[in-house]
Amino acid sequence: GQSLEQPSEVTAVEGAIVQINCTYQTSGFYGLSWYQQHDGGAPTFLSYNALDGLEETGRFSSFLSRSDSYGYLLLQELQMKDSASYFCAERAAGNKLTFGGGTRVLVKP
Amino acid sequence: EPEVTQTPSHQVTQMGQEVILRCVPISNHLYFYWYRQILGQKVEFLVSFYNNEISEKSEIFDDQFSVERPDGSNFTLKIRSTKLEDSAMYFCASGRQGRDEQYFGPGTRLTVT
Numbered sequence: 001g002q003s004l005e006q007p008s009e010v011t012a013v014e015g016a017i018v019q020i021n022c023t024y025q026t027s028g029f030y031g032l033s034w035y036q037q038h039d040g041g042a043p044t045f046l047s048y049n050a051l052d053g054l055e056e057t058g059r060f061s062s063f064l065s066r067s068d069s070y071g072y073l074l075l076q077e078l079q080m081k082d083s084a085s086y087f088c089a090e091r092a093a094g095n096k097l098t099f100g101g102g103t104r105v106l107v108k109p
Numbered sequence: 110e111p112e113v114t115q116t117p118s119h120q121v122t123q124m125g126q127e128v129i130l131r132c133v134p135i136s137n138h139l140y141f142y143w144y145r146q147i148l149g150q151k152v153e154f155l156v157s158f159y160n161n162e163i164s165e166k167s168e169i170f171d172d173q174f175s176v177e178r179p180d181g182s183n184f185t186l187k188i189r190s191t192k193l194e195d196s197a198m199y200f201c202a203s204g205r206q207g208r209d210e211q212y213f214g215p216g217t218r219l220t221v222t
Binding site: 017031033035037040041043044045048050090091093094095096097098099100101102 | 142153164165215
């Protein structure tokens, strides 16, 4: 079956860099998306990787290695507002998203 | 900026009752989705909808569930006979042709008692 693994929680201080790893084991893989979700809020799209390599969007970057079935989200220059849950999600045919369990990031002053 | 809207924000219903959750996707989007999230757990795919038909559905989306696009703007999820385990946050999402991001609505919290 489909399964994505990511750490459950990460704590860091303001200004630091955090890397959230995600491994997946699935067939029919199209690409890896990353979503941010604040408590009580809706998931918000951050980035998507279909090909190997790094995608940079401001302070956030995402990386994919298809041969290793592995990706990561890099959060740079952490701010208090970055405290949230971050989900990797596999995109399959039909644009269906299968989400990982989420990583709760806690940013401390 | 256009956004996905959902109503109601919170629905309380008794076990066995029918509920309809409503969504208005972003107007030029062609792909529509329903997801659910049980409190404290991950987001789970329910169903995708394109060109007026279901593209894919998950094992969760059994005969108790149905979706409909009754007009050019609304997209609904119906649960015919609710169970306690249907209590969750239900998110509607929409997306554009050839684009990877899905835009999620604020969700409807369904509580089945």
